[in-house]
Amino acid sequence: MTTERTLTGITTTGTPHLGNYVGAIRPAIAATANANNESFYFLADFHALIKCQDPELVHRSTTEIAATWLALGLDTSKAVFYRQSDVPEIPELCWILNCMAAKGLMNRAHAYKAAVAANQEAGADPDFGITMGLYSYPVLMAADILMFNAHKVPVGKDQIQHVEMARDIAARFNHHYGDTFVLPEAQVEDSVAVLQGLDGRKMSKSYGNTIPLFLPEKQLKKHINKIKTNLLEPGEAKDPDTSTVFQIWQAFASTEQTAAMRQAFADGIAWGEAKKQLFELINAEIGEARERYNELLASPAVIEEELQKGAEKARQFSAPLLQHCREAVGIRPIG
Numbered sequence: 357m358t359t360e361r362t363l364t365g366i367t368t369t370g371t372p373h374l375g376n377y378v379g380a381i382r383p384a385i386a387a388t389a390n391a392n393n394e395s396f397y398f399l400a401d402f403h404a405l406i407k408c409q410d411p412e413l414v415h416r417s418t419t420e421i422a423a424t425w426l427a428l429g430l431d432t433s434k435a436v437f438y439r440q441s442d443v444p445e446i447p448e449l450c451w452i453l454n455c456m457a458a459k460g461l462m463n464r465a466h467a468y469k470a471a472v473a474a475n476q477e478a479g480a481d482p483d484f485g486i487t488m489g490l491y492s493y494p495v496l497m498a499a500d501i502l503m504f505n506a507h508k509v510p511v512g513k514d515q516i517q518h519v520e521m522a523r524d525i526a527a528r529f530n531h532h533y534g535d536t537f538v539l540p541e542a543q544v545e546d547s548v549a550v551l552q553g554l555d556g557r558k559m560s561k562s563y564g565n566t567i568p569l570f571l572p573e574k575q576l577k578k579h580i581n582k583i584k585t586n587l588l589e590p591g592e593a594k595d596p597d598t599s600t601v602f603q604i605w606q607a608f609a610s611t612e613q614t615a616a617m618r619q620a621f622a623d624g625i626a627w628g629e630a631k632k633q634l635f636e637l638i639n640a641e642i643g644e645a646r647e648r649y650n651e652l653l654a655s656p657a658v659i660e661e662e663l664q665k666g667a668e669k670a671r672q673f674s675a676p677l678l679q680h681c682r683e684a685v686g687i688r689p690i691g
């Protein structure tokens with residue numbers, strides 16, 4: 357079997373929560389065990405600047421996300437783990453791709469269109485608050501992906517359009533300058549759970565309903581106790597399929613544990629007891645990683661060193677491909 361290259365980026369604007377863990381980080385780390393797969397995972401800190409102009413927050417988030425992946429056991433001898441801003445070939449390729457990306461294509465990008473629609477609704481100028489960063493965000497994302505000739509790009513549904521745009525831009529470049537880039541494909545896993553948050557909607561930083569992944573035990577317990585339930589008393593049968601407690605349970609439990617909890621719901625388990633068991637289950641899975649996480653945060657130089665090593669590995673791929681692109685477009689020494 358030929359090796360497939362998988363690449364994905366994480367925007368560094370927040371603290372990782374259980375939804376990120378279950379939906380993205382855990383499956384990504386598991387995928388590195390597959391010998392037919394080469395994994396490239398990176399911290400999209402240039403992308404962070406589009407959404408967040410608080411330097412402390414961007415920096416802290418970058419540190420926390422890097423520490424999270426390392427603490428959870430990402431094997432950096434297998435995966436290439438790096439920070440976007442440490443690979444100068446990416447912004448350079450981004451410019452070259454900007455010159456191959458149709459403006460009309462960018463006009464159709466969801467994130468940009470949503471911002472324009474919000475302005476119109478508010479009766480404001482359609483361009484109000486919209487930066488060129490937001491507008492051309494899909495081109496930077498295309499550079500991230502094409503720079504490493506990734507075949508598969510695991511993303512959430514909201515990012516499929518961006519991967520398709522990367523594909524369009526790649527095809528246009530290949531057509532104009534000769535075969536250079538692999539045409540990437542979005543990979544949306546239906547099997548991994550989209551976790552519900554405290555209020556039952558999708559767990560997301562923008563809804564403010566998250567449970568941060570590495571909370572101290574006491575606080576994790578407190579957060580789990582805040583998960584919305586109904587008023588059914590102990591002894592009254594409860595419906596697992598409409599319960600956030602059960603939905604999160606499923607994401608951490610074995611098949612047997614899931615069946616047992618389903619039965620406990622039918623038997624009228626008290627909400628307090630179900631939540632206590634949920635805390636124990638989650639804590640057992642992430643407890644050791646939390647210790648490593650706190651150790652890493654206490655020695656940030658270790659994190660930085662990992663990222664520097666990762667950047668060096670990444671640049672072994674990006675430098676020759678960028679060189680090829682420069683020559684292809686006519687940028688080369690004279691004589």
Ligand code: TRP
Nearest residue numbers: 363364365366367400403497500
């Ligand atoms: N835009 C992605 C998000 O917000 C993050 C990202 C940046 C990314 N570059 C990427 C994802 C390249 C996949 C491939 O989720």
